[in-house]
Amino acid sequence: MTDPIARIAATERLLVALDFDGTLSPLSDDPMASRMSPAARDAVGALLDAPDTVVALVSGRSMHDLRLIAEHEDDSPILLAGSHGAEYWIPGEGRLELADDPVDLALRDTLREHAEAATATLDGVWIEPKTFGFGVHTRRADAATAAAANATVDALIEAEAPHWRRRTGHSIIEYSFRHEGKDTGVATLRRRTDATSVLFAGDDVTDEDALESLGPDDLGVHVGHRPTAASVVVPDIPAMAALLSRLAAERSAARRAAVPGERATPRG
Template identity: 40%
Template structure:
């Protein structure tokens, strides 16, 4: 069992979405949080001195749509490139004119590259695109990913982040780790973070004494704790909720 005894005082509960609150599904738009996890997230967001932020590679609008959450649950999208309402620079334009032009060039190149590759899909994001190969035959997926690695991923100004059966390409350099660092300073809080993908390691490697990091699923990790799947994480979130469940005074 994960030791949650030290998580008193101000706490930032930062959570990836896909593979953490929601099981991984073939069609990304079909993802939804497990009911138990959704209930825990909403309860934690109402607890005293507790700030709940979803930190995802999805764009903000997409993240809000699939998660079903709204304030006081806060959101960071595009691997830390978009801070939602109530957080830091939410009113600042995401891309410069030069970055927007590069994104348009990137869109054209990736569209041509994946054309005819069965099972490969492009996900359009505010800061770039993601190439998903989860539903492609292994040889097709690897062929596409290799072409992306040798092509657009090498362009000046493009930041490529590989995850499970996906490459995210953004026209600005961001990471979930730098986003969580900024949130930590914003709230003056310890951190509880749960993630499942290689992109979440940028958070796990930055956690400090007194923080708690939970890896969901298999794979090498810098996290001190691990659960097998989103269902097991929901029990951890329920336990954390029970420790911080006193509602905020209105």
């Protein structure tokens, strides 16, 4: 059987699209304290230097927060898809501006305030503002308090915005008036980069949309131990970093072999 890493390394133009939290960065009780592990950062850097290779982060985080935790500067070559594929940052262009209905934005703000008020007395519960809605974090709450918070906000959304999308993640439930998923993010970035193959990696339930959307020339990687549509599973972030480092090395070797005598063009 063909080794999946060797197969994807040999494609003409590769897009490596990566979830952030739980895939490149350990999960944190303080979401804004998340940072790439040193090994993951080194692996991403090696991929950026590989020929005909583009790296993207595809996250449920808002674009503002994703850029902060990824330490993403204006001159970065890394593409970003935030808010589950509803926001984008493109090298050389910057953030793609979106025009949302003021009615949706006003309802977002109102529901965020209602959720904050409804959960204010629940220890360990935190409402995270997001571009198109908000998230209910319960990682620091006990099980009973987390269940109470989620039930309270579920009832609030059902009463005031039943058309919003609900997503579950690691100790978080997200609510949004936009319905894009990470499959949208991967498809958009594939078109933008003219990728012939995509590697997508993630660890959470919200990553399954993207994993299920991949084609026969792509590769899905899951970090962790739960059921997944990914064809490759690694146990943790160090193993994910090792896989990406190996891909970068094999990618460089494969592309040099495909075009003898041609120097690689770094950074995608």
